[in-house]
Amino acid sequence: MTPLPMVVPEEGLPTEVTIYEVGPRDGLQNEKAVVDVEVKSAFVKRLLGAGLPIVEATSFVHPKWVPQLADAEALMTGLSADLGERARELPVLVPNARGLERALDLGLRHVAVFASATETFAAKNLNRTLDSQFDMFEPTVAQALDAGVDVRGYVSMCFGDPWEGAVPVRQVVAVGKRLLELGVGQLSLGxxxxxxxxGHVKALVAAFGEAGVEPGRLALHFHDTYGQALTNVHAGLQAGVTTYDASAGGLGGCPYARSATGNLATEDLVWFLTGLGIEHGVDLDAVVATSTWMAGELGRPSPSAVVRALGGAGE
Incomplete structure (x- = not known):
């Protein structure tokens, strides 16, 4: 029988949290060896079977920039055949209007755009300035909304940038507010x-609140580079944020920022939330088994502490 943490609720925290699974997209995008589309499809379906309510499947980015995700159409077409209407509810990243068109052609209903909170990363990741990136997002978001498609907005480098260092809180809020004004429904602060x-997490959430953006409009996306991800989730919970991005097995990074190591592992987040008595709807055994299987497919151990404790490196 899989051990579980003793449930000890903490007063003042949310009673329910949404885990936004990004493993198939953000988790795999930095893998150098191309993962077979059938493996990606199985990964998505296993994550859904583990009870994850939202699974971001892929990105309609140009294959030149992220070769790993060149099979986006094939993946989504296959998932549609297997899952029917449910596949149309899987969110995908669309970096620009062309990416959105590809998603709309497949009848997908949830997309995300990816912005930068800093000048340097906007140049490296988007080939734009901090200000001109919105010229790209505006028509993309407008077209998506006109088509009845929900849009999420990612903001990267919200807490620090490897080239610029500390990022002013007011700068992050300004970028986030502009995305919301374009019609983005939720902001994921990366x-x-x-x-x-x-303390930085609480200060940023508070600054958004002072700017009129309630915690319910925000999601938090942490990487565990310095072992602070779960501590930062706790701070986010105390600040009232109830949506957290996570990646099964701790997969992921950023192809444009070498210092960006793995995402917060879904299993570690599930264990943490379970101990606090916070509802999340995820079957820990099933997601550990999925990450253990994927670690075997990738040929290396999972960086997730919970996967290592419960599942090992591979099946």
Missing amino acids: DTIGVATA
Whole structure:
């Protein structure tokens, strides 16, 4: 029988949290060896079977920039054949209007755009300035909304940038507000290089609140580079945020920022939330088994502490 943490609720925290699974997209995008589309499809279906309510499947980025995700159409077409209408509800990243068109052609209903909170990363990741990136997002978001498609907005480098260092809180809020004004429904604030600390998390969420953005419009996306991801989740919970991005097995990084190591592992987050008595709807055994299987497919151990404790490196 799989051990579980003793449940000890903490007063003042949310009673329910949504885990936004990004493993198939953000988790795999930095893998050098191309993962077979059938493996990706099985990964998505296993994650859904583990009870994860949202699984971001892929990105409609140009294959030149992220070769790992060149099979986006094939993946989504296959998932549609297997899952029917449910596949149309899987979110995908669309970096620009062309990516959105590809998603719309497949009838997908949830997309995300990816912005930068800093000048340097906007140049490296988007080939834009901090200001001109919105010229790309505006028509993309407008077209998506006109088509009845929900849009999420990622903001990267919210807590620190490897080229610029500390990122002013007001700058992050300004970028986030502009995305919301375009019509984005939810903002995911990314600690792309894992340098956030608890006080910084609370300060950023508070600054958004002062700017009129309630915690319910925010999600938090942590990397565990310095072992602070779960501490930062705790700070986010205390600040009222109830959506957290995570990647099964701790997979992922950023192809444009070498210091961006793995995402917060879904299993570690599930264990943490379970101990606090916070509802999340995820079957820990099933997601550990999925990550153990994927570690075997990738040929290396999972960085997730919970996977290592419960599942090992591979099947």
